[in-house]
Amino acid sequence: MRRAVGAVAPASLRPLPWRATRDPWAVLVSEVMLQQTQARRVVAPFVAFMARFPTPARCAEAPLAEVVLAWAGLGYNRRAAHLHGAARSIVADHGGVVPDRLDDLEALPGVGSYTARAVLAFAYERDVAVVDVNVARVLARAVVGAPLGTVAVQTLADALVPDGRGWRWNQTLMEIGATSCTGRAPRCADCPLGRCCAWAGAGRPEPDPGRPGRRQSPFEGSDRQGRGRLVSALRRGPVPAAALAAACGWPQDGPRAERMACALVADGLARRGRTGTLRLA
DNA sequence: TTCCTGTTTG
């Protein structure tokens, strides 16, 4: 079932196994794996996974445990479960064929905008833009010289895909983002874009448009920071009720610390003693 | 918007 169209990867692209196939199932599997791990680490598990589950049907008929087993070394086992669910949906709802429409793909568990477009571009060779954070960064630096919102990036990226050469275009953009145009410490000297890049051409002025403007979530003072501190304290031993606020790092905010304690209990991570002392469950 | 989660990195 696997076709080997274009089995030889173009010279400027690293010869990764998923670049030597247009089998949509193989592409889907590789993209889900690549969501969480760098290409180098994905190669071996990908080859083994495809040998064990060469089609959606073979994956769907296997128990989830087998799929998780084949996922060893990749982490994020929840995504293995999503892929298994996707395989079952492909068999149940699409005759065992990976769908080739954006909305059908996005309806599969674990498949969002990025992965859906990757399947369309890399398996079905459709001229859609595949936008991950790396591509967004390359476009922000090279084309615009300014940060771009999610919608603006997708619109721009779609407009740039050259007719009939979407596969190569998308692969190349992602390759540049992974090798030269990295998030931190971009290696402009080695970049094939050279002086075509708006940002490099302007002398790499600050702020770097490729650096995400919005931090992940302000960690300082967040619930997560307090929760982390509280769990750390609990690892060292039980925390009396009177010490909760200090343990969270909010000595002046007892109610907030109390909410964190309740959250930990609700999550099954901790339990309260008779006097309100909190300890690990 | 926020959370998830193993790996990478500064």
Next chain:
DNA sequence: CAAACAGGAA
């Protein structure tokens, strides 16, 4: 070693 990362889900 804490924090950033990265798509997807809730």
